[in-house]
Amino acid sequence: MDWAEKYRPRHLQDIVGNTSAVRQMYEWAKAWTPQSKPLVLYGRPGIGKTSSAYALANDMNWEVVELNASDQRTKPIIEKIAGSSSTTMSLTGAERKVIILDEADNLHAHADRGGARAIVDIIARSRQPIILIANDYYGLAKELKAVTEPVQFRSLQARSIVPRLRQICSGEGLSCGEEALAEIAGRAGGDMRAAVNMLFAAGIGQSEVSVADIHTAQKDERSTIFDLVAAVFKGRSDEALMKVSYEVEDTPDAALQWIEGNLQHMPDFASRARGYDAIARADEYVGLTYRRQYYTLWRYATAMMLIGVADAAGGHGIHGKISPPERWGKMSRSRRQKAIRAGLIRKLAAEAHIPESTLADEFFTPITLLVEQDPARYVRELQLDADELNLFLQDKTAAARIIREVAKEAKAAEKEAEKASKRKKTEKKADPDPPENPDAEKRSERAAGQSTLF
Numbered sequence: 001m002d003w004a005e006k007y008r009p010r011h012l013q014d015i016v017g018n019t020s021a022v023r024q025m026y027e028w029a030k031a032w033t034p035q036s037k038p039l040v041l042y043g044r045p046g047i048g049k050t051s052s053a054y055a056l057a058n059d060m061n062w063e064v065v066e067l068n069a070s071d072q073r074t075k076p077i078i079e080k081i082a083g084s085s086s087t088t089m090s091l092t093g094a095e096r097k098v099i100i101l102d103e104a105d106n107l108h109a110h111a112d113r114g115g116a117r118a119i120v121d122i123i124a125r126s127r128q129p130i131i132l133i134a135n136d137y138y139g140l141a142k143e144l145k146a147v148t149e150p151v152q153f154r155s156l157q158a159r160s161i162v163p164r165l166r167q168i169c170s171g172e173g174l175s176c177g178e179e180a181l182a183e184i185a186g187r188a189g190g191d192m193r194a195a196v197n198m199l200f201a202a203g204i205g206q207s208e209v210s211v212a213d214i215h216t217a218q219k220d221e222r223s224t225i226f227d228l229v230a231a232v233f234k235g236r237s238d239e240a241l242m243k244v245s246y247e248v249e250d251t252p253d254a255a256l257q258w259i260e261g262n263l264q265h266m267p268d269f270a271s272r273a274r275g276y277d278a279i280a281r282a283d284e285y286v287g288l289t290y291r292r293q294y295y296t297l298w299r300y301a302t303a304m305m306l307i308g309v310a311d312a313a314g315g316h317g318i319h320g321k322i323s324p325p326e327r328w329g330k331m332s333r334s335r336r337q338k339a340i341r342a343g344l345i346r347k348l349a350a351e352a353h354i355p356e357s358t359l360a361d362e363f364f365t366p367i368t369l370l371v372e373q374d375p376a377r378y379v380r381e382l383q384l385d386a387d388e389l390n391l392f393l394q395d396k397t398a399a400a401r402i403i404r405e406v407a408k409e410a411k412a413a414e415k416e417a418e419k420a421s422k423r424k425k426t427e428k429k430a431d432p433d434p435p436e437n438p439d440a441e442k443r444s445e446r447a448a449g450q451s452t453l454f
């Protein structure tokens, strides 16, 4: 078991920081009646929202039913649980069942606003306590905000992260220097889960952790995209930039959006224009990568974007805050979804040589069913990017991972084909009529991506 799970707080008093949020939750629970509004715990990932909800349930002797709010299957389940009265509910003798609904801010990304509506209806009729969890309070549907009580969770201070890490070290019999703990706490950027994971990566199987171990330990994904943006604007060397880019787990198109989103840090107008120029060219290559499914191009796209923008920035650094990408920021989530859907329909209709309206009306639903069954296959065949794949998937966190896996596979196939052709050349020298290597070639053909759907 990883340490973040092993050391998940079991009681409210074990929750680090966020004392007023924890108090608010406890008071709400003590005074709970079926008329009480559900709580919405909101704040960035890894700071204890889910843990606090469970700890509260534990302290109150409530049973927990955790459901994913954006899952269509959730509605009938909650209806069943929420509609029943407490006395008939529990087999374990617990007084109540608390329904914990994760990803409550992700609801209206689903087709219509029906998801949010359904939850609002359930809330109105519920005879059981409900806790919603969200990363982004502003992403919560209006109608949900109206019937709930917000509880804000804040990022943790490095100085409150350190004692928790120390506890874990002693639990694991790990000797860990203060300097190393401070380094982890600082790097985690307020995210306890990231801190615990960093400690785990540096300390698992060791008896001692020093600062050097942390430098080589795997870093949290969320912190490395920030490192990449900072490195670009600091004008680090080409080699250093490429090295950071390999560590970042995000795909180049995501990195591109992050860098574009921070071009306001350019020292003047001319350098900003040059920055945009580098990004535009890199964007063309990213597009080509997806169209051709030729992932080697990613490297060129990455190099063009990082080195081009770093050159334009001239090492002036970041003045102020690194901000998340804005490309879609001004567009509401539903408009953005529509734009992505329209683009995808255009692309697929062109490929199938049928009118867009026919594709949208008759084929989009069957395609959705196919993609849901085997997303990786259709990423290859329909050449979907992460945004497009997201249109089809319930699990919004899966798309980037699937795209990365497909890319990795294609890269491996390419390498194999390269090796095979090298082998062929050397064999040719020895034997003028060598046998083919059909396996590697077949795989590289597949990597080149021919749709069998149309």
Ligand SMILES: Nc1ncnc2c1ncn2[C@@H]1O[C@H](COP(=O)(O)OP(=O)(O)OP(=O)(O)O)[C@@H](O)[C@H]1O
Binding pocket: 003, 004, 005, 007, 008, 009, 014, 015, 016, 017, 044, 045, 046, 047, 048, 049, 050, 051, 052, 135, 164, 192, 193, 194, 196
């Ligand atoms: N405030 C905290 N006190 C103690 N441990 C914490 C705290 N926050 C996070 N952790 C550690 O990080 C892990 C993940 O935390 P948790 O799932 O509660 O975060 P979250 O805020 O709900 O994040 P997400 O939105 O990603 O679900 C926990 O298992 C625990 O080990």
